[in-house]
Amino acid sequence: MGSAIQSKSKLKTMIIGLDGATFDLILPLIKRGKLPNMQKMMGNGVHGILQSTIPSLSAPAWVAFMTGKNPGHYGTYHFRKININDYDNIYSQDLIDSSMFRGATFFDYLGQLGYRVGVMTVPVTYPPWEVNGFMVSGYPCPDPHENPNFAFPSELSRDLPENLNWTEKESSDAIPKEEMRGARDPQDILNGGLTMMSRRTAYTLKLMEQLDCDVTILVWGAIDRAQHMLWKYHDPGHVLHEPNNRFKTYIERLYCHADALLGDIMTHVGQEAHFFIVSDHGFGPKQGSRFHLNAWLNQQGYLKATLKARLMNNPLTKTLKGAVLKFAAKLDNSGQKKIMKAKQTFNRGTIDFNETLAYRFPIDEQTEGVVINLKGRQPSGIVVEEEFESLRTELIERLGGVQDTINGRRVIRRCFRREELYKGDKAPEAPDIIIVLDEEYFPGAGVAGAVFSPTPQIYLETISGNHRPEGIFMAHGPDISTGKLQENAGIMDVAPTVLYALGEKIPRDIEGKILRSVFSAERLKKAPEFVDRKVDMEFDIAADLSEAEQESMRTKLQDLGYL
Ligand SMILES: [Zn+2]
Structure with a gap:
């Protein structure tokens, strides 16, 4: 192969992006x-x-x-x-x-x-x-x-x-609904x-x-x-x-x-x-248990759950929630989307920010953020500037050691200060701590309940890869x-x-x-x-x-x- 750099018009460069491709x-x-x-x-x-x-x-x-x-x-x-x-x-x-x-x-x-x-x-x-x-x-x-x-x-x-x-179309009639189990038609996805x-x-x-x-x-x-x-x-x-x-x-x-x-x-x-x-x-694969970061913060005394959060966690509410999810599983895609969408706003009002030092900032299915409730920056901030760094250091140390109460596994793979990952004008927009979860865990939104919970199957049905x-x-x-x-x-x-x-x-x-x-x-x-x-x-x-x-x-x- 020649080593000379050829003229711009002769030597072509092709960059192919295979979104999500893995050597696995x-x-x-x-x-x-x-x-x-x-x-x-x-x-x-x-x-x-x-x-x-x-x-x-x-x-x-x-x-x-x-x-x-x-x-x-x-x-x-x-x-x-x-x-x-x-x-x-x-x-x-x-x-x-x-x-x-x-x-x-x-x-x-x-x-x-x-x-x-x-x-x-x-x-x-x-x-x-x-x-x-x-x-x-x-x-x-x-x-x-x-x-x-x-x-x-x-x-x-x-x-x-x-x-x-x-612009792929919605699922066709080619495959019976029960076989799809709430997923998009695989044939359509392939074709x-x-x-x-x-x-x-x-x-x-x-x-x-x-x-x-x-x-x-x-x-x-x-x-x-x-x-x-x-x-x-x-x-x-x-x-x-x-x-x-x-x-x-x-x-x-x-x-x-x-x-x-x-x-x-x-x-x-x-x-x-x-x-x-x-x-x-x-x-x-998308699977494993849920790790509820807010529930951990609550358990460790960094976050205070509201009465609403505690009520949501009582057995009766949980049974009702389970019934809703089971019902959602039977619906078609648009119905499911509505239920899931409604669920997103369900947890509002679950944190008492006047007595919370730090709380969860969800990012994606492997990455979580923690925001420190900093006075002057957050609407009801209570952590003063001088205590920000020591609290952040303490949280990073303790989060790094979180173990699954059931099997003793380490839950968090890596934990970063914001500035270790992000530099530039918009870096201060990121959460104060960034956490990368072990791949056997993904984030849950619980506040007052258990820190770990099994994942409802409905979450794995439609989207089974991560x-x-x-x-x-x-x-x-x-x-x-x-x-x-x-x-x-x-x-x-x-x-x-x-x-x-x-x-x-x-x-x-x-x-x-x-x-x-x-x-x-x-x-x-x-x-x-x-x-x-x-x-x-x-x-x-x-x-x-x-x-x-x-x-x-x-x-x-x-x-x-x-x-
Ligand atoms: Zn993707």
């Missing part, structure tokens, strides 16, 4: 000979685990991928904007969107250097903005039929092929995924050619979605798994399809191109080495690594590092160069989303249990 599936499939193209890429290139952001959620992770920066810069901690200063409305109804970081991505920078870039359905790129090439916005974005303006140049919006975005991936790919290749793109990023969301909904069918270790079920291979089929499309792309682009494959996070922090990384092409990644790689490292592969200077404000073990010894002789850049954040396209757009985006996120 890829490696066994390769062993069985099912992913020949990834096998080739891994054999002739470099691969390894790519750590997600904390939380390992697509919204913060893809923004970190695009910008090379942590979520503290843009306030992109979640799909929604968060508000630690409020007790009730901790999640804003506003979704995060591209106006929070557009202009600051590595493809904006490459565009300024004269590269033609193509950006296809990268999450959180709605509304689209002007790039030196094309952009089709990714999830979450409104239904394309309701708002056809989700591409740059805007004329593209008019002739976007169907099914490019997240929708296969079609969506094929169409996005075909359309990307077409636009790449038309616009002569040098660097193209294409993200497929189908694997993530299928793994959320269909994990129990695939994984013999899942508590709800039934051997020989008819949907057992559906997730695998999506990986195989991704591999076949990768082969098409390689043929199209040619071998002399840079290929990167990344996922924003990994995946695993994110894991370990995503994937593969690189292949000129000047790229072979073997395994030698360093701890994180999703912020992709942007500077791609820039180095292209022989470009790295903007100094990027926090990620160049993954040196990706490159051949020959290539590494060229020392990386850094540059100060001015990020121009002036764009024409209106950032304000209408209420209808927001609602359409929220509905899609709710289907995946993200809101």
